[in-house]
Amino acid sequence: MMTGRDVKKEVAGGLTRHIPVLLERVMQAMNPQEGEVIIDGTFGAGGYSRAFLEAGATVIGVDRDPDAIAGAADLVAAYPDRLLMVHGQFVDIDSHARELGFDAVDGVVMDLGVSSMQLDQAERGFSFRNDGPLDMRMEQDGPSAADVVNTLQQKDLTRIIGLLGEEKKASSVAHAICRARDEKPFERTSELAHVVEKVVGRNPKKPGIHPATRTFQALRIYVNGELHQAAGALAAAERILKPGGRLVVVTFHSLEDRIVKRFLADRCKTRAGGSRHLPEQDVPPATFEFVVKGNQDASEAEVAANPRARSARLRAGRRLAAPARELDIHEAGVPRLFEFRGLGG
Structure with missing residues (x-):
């Protein structure tokens, strides 16, 4: 589902402050302490980072979106010695930390998906609800969603x-896109949303969900290589966290959540499964232990205040002393796709 990870809240003086979903649960799982170093791998509007800073921690804020880096100026000014901003991808958080002089950190938080700021800015082209250029690029660089729908083959x-949108009518949607682009290339989000809506149709049982939701999700994930990034970032977190360090991840749809779930299940495993008919198998030493067994969802009160939190899930683990292991991103749940801008596999 196309969801945002921040909610706008009016505060004193008329200023708008973004509060990330599951903030209370994130703080419980991370338990930031004064003097600790925490990487916020998806800085966004800085909601998690602000809370960590207020607890006395030093924060390395990473974001691939230049708008997020520019928007962090006030928070950097408030915490000039403890907020270090990096314009880069969160798949490289371990390299970012080491370049800043930190060989290991106490915590890593990742809030996957698109932020409400990106969704609400029509000119970024993430949302079918606000007509704008068909863009969807978080880094504002490279091929756009328009390039994808206008150039790739129907298959x-x-x-x-x-695969990425889990759209049951994917074949029909792709066929309709190719027919429409023969007449006129797609340029606007509203143009694509209209074509998809005619194919998928409205679901009377889910009137609040737009028929183009899954298609837009798929394109956004593909354009930004989000699943590749997520899997790679989990491996990077394993490499940079010190023993006792906490990994906290918030996801918004099943594809991301499945990757995080598989990663933690594998890294927290202490013995092999099997049966009395099979010999005991060796299992690599566990590199994490669960901080949260399973997942935590948003409370009813939070969902009422911010409907975008409805699909949010939190998973968390604590780093053990065993060495980090190599990660096969496809075994972790990243679909195998063809090459496009170097994101396929």
Whole structure:
């Protein structure tokens, strides 16, 4: 589902402050302490970082979106010695930390998906609700969603929309896109949303969900290589966290959550499964232990205040002393796709 990770809240003086979803649960799982170093791998509007800073921690804020870096200026001014901003991808958080002089950190938080700021800015082209250029690029660089829908073959669009959007009518949607672009290339989000809506139709049982939701999700994930980034960032967190360090991840849809779930299940495993008919198998030493067993969801009160939190899930683990291991991102749940801008595999 196309969800945002921040909610706007009016505060004294008329200023708008973004409060990230599951903030209370994130703080409980991270338990930041004065003097600790925490990486916020998806800085966004800085909601988590602000809370960590107020607890006395030093924060390395990472974001691939230049708008997020620019928007952090006031928070950097408030905490000039304890907030270090990096414009980069969160798949490289371990390299970012070491370049700043930190060989290991006490915590890593990642809030996956698109932020409400990006969704609400029509010119960024993430949302079908606000007409704008069909863009969707978090880094504001490289091929856009328009490039994808206007140039890829129908079979490739079907695979993207089916795998990354989990759209049951992916083949029909891709066919309609290719027919429409023959007449006029797609340029606006409203143009694509209209074509998809005619194919998928409205679901009377879910009137609040737009028919283009899954297609837009698929394109956004593909354009930004989000699943590759997420899996790689989990491995980077394993490499940079010190023993006792906490990894806290918030996801917004099943594809991301499945990757995080598989990663923690594998890294927290202490013995092999099997049966009395099979010999005991060796298991690599666990590199994490669960901080939260399973997942935690948003409370009813939070969902009422911010409907975008409805699909949010939190998973968390604590780093053990065993060496970090190599990660096969496809075994972790990243679909195998063809090459496009170097994101496929």
